Amino acid sequence: MAITVLLADDQHLVRSGFRSLLKRDRDIVVLGEASTGDEAVRTARALRPDVVLMDIRMPGMDGIAATRQIVADRQLQGSRVVILTTFETDEYVFTALAAGASGFLTKDIDPEGLRRAVRVVAAGEALLSPGVTRRVIAQLAHRPAADTGSARLAALTEREREIVRLVASGLSNDAIAGHLVISPLTVKTHITRAIAKLDVRDRVQLVILAYETGLVRPGWAAAPTEQPPSGG
Known part of the structure; x- marks a missing residue:
């Protein structure tokens, strides 16, 4: 079955670009688009996509608030949100993850990386870029x-x-x-x-x-050092 995607970004050219990149693979289908956070929530509820690619800065309700509503909706338990933004700041990263996002990527990701990210998250995994992963772990x-x-x-x-x-x-x-x-x-x-x-x-x-919860503490190590993966 194809992986269904909802694109949420206030810039039409950005949405068009993502749509063009994703439709090159037959196993990924873009079901719809949204230009505001409110529209993203409404469209997600109507279409129930597997993955929502969510911008942060949008008119009205922003992407963080929209993510929080989508994650809290029991009818959308099968939908996963990936924050895709230009702004890779700690404030955005931790706020997005606390809101329930399953991934956080910046818009300079390469086309194959974007398609792989959609597949990883749709499979029920979480995905962060290596730089974000290191910072999240260090902060936590x-x-x-x-x-x-x-x-x-x-x-x-x-x-x-x-x-x-x-x-x-x-x-x-x-x-x-x-x-x-x-x-x-x-x-x-x-x-x-x-x-x-x-x-x-x-x-x-x-x-x-x-x-x-303290299950893992600063300085804990029980496995060989490995670069944090981009997914899996």
Whole structure:
């Protein structure tokens, strides 16, 4: 089945450019477009796309507020939002992730990278550019652990805890599989179960929770150093 996409950007030329890039692959279909945050929310509810490529700065409701509404809508649980913007500032990154975005990319991404990002997020993974990943992890590593952390993590098995720690360190599924000598499919299964048990939306929110609850702490390391992946 084709991956369905909604484009939300206040510039018509930008939307046209993204549409042209995405339609080159038969497995990706652009269902609709929106030029404001309000329109993005309405159109998402009407079309229920797999992925919403969301600009931040738009008239009226901005992309962050629109993302928050889409993520909170139970009828849109199958829709994932990727923030695609010119502005790669810490303020935007952390606000977007806190709003529930599954990815954050800048508009200078190459065409193949954009199409790959759509596929990765549609598959239920989270995606951040390597630079953003490093900054997110560095920021989260210095947050104090929440007092309720141990209670919330009690539902996880020891293996699930171990894998969540490795996810939070920035490793891909393949790298985790190699480190633990298990299959990538087994890793993905454990991650899926952890996401369900902890009631978080995706991999990004799983990483945030791992640091906020103290499951991962500054200076923790349990796997070989690897460049943070662009997805997976």
